[in-house]
Amino acid sequence: METHPNVIAVRDALDAAGAGDAQVVVLDEAVHTAPAAAAALGVEVGQIANSLIFDADGEPLLVLTSGAHRVDTAKVAALLGIAKLRRASPDFVREHTGQPIGGVAPVGHPKPVRTLVDVALEHYPVIWAAGGVPRAVFPITYAELVRVSAGTPAEVA
Template sequence: MSDDLQLPERSRIVQERLSEAGLTAQVRELPDSTRTAAEAASALGCEVGAIASSLVFLADEQPVLVMTSGRHRVDTDLLARSIGAGEVRMASAKQVRAATGQAIGGVAPIGHPAPLRTFIDEALDDYPTIWAAAGTPHTIVPLDVDQLVKLTSGEKIRVAAE
């Protein structure tokens, strides 16, 4: 576990938001990249499905955050129907950075310049502990789904046809 002062700036912001929410979860800095769900699962010794991948999409040109289980890909047609959007497409790296202040592979569910409308994959309910990026590709934080919902004011939905 890293000391807060030794965390990268983006991860310190995430840790501050966790503390402000009254959570004791600690951001951890890992020696290897956790940019992909498979890398994160390998580094943590957990199932890839327990990795809460943070993906930014543009829904009718507005950024939305989707926290999805690492075990599958988001079905953009299903997502569009579920959230009432006409069109949903993946955000570019530049759009992700603008919306979150964080780089792809390190996008946390919190700590953005402004809150994002957030959707949480109901498949994450299958895991007692989920792991989300914490502001950089080398930082991660353990949460449970209820904490994730509370932190993000997110709505649980189905995002993939399994």
């Protein structure tokens, strides 16, 4: 799993962004939800950065949100001036990120994806994000997550 192309793409993207301290860890089992990831890592569920891809008027939007709450799609749509914001299909997610649902990383996509980063994540000294497959994760600070993802901090819940 450590040599999976998605994991390598995430590692390469982190290295290219100068975030070499954010080392991808491969867990024994897949963690498809924030509670499962938090349990496997022994951290609070709020420290898990859920990577959710939305279809925003036909364009991908990545929302990195705290595992402690849900994205308010009406609020995000209004914030961005998007007429129609909905959860993306698995095919749409893979097309725009190259990664499966449950393993979508904030980086390592074939081309940049517009990204919002939940300000609620700022309350944690360390955040855990997906590493390209459901078994891979990496630790990162909020400031680094915003920087490497080229994300915009926002209230998303």
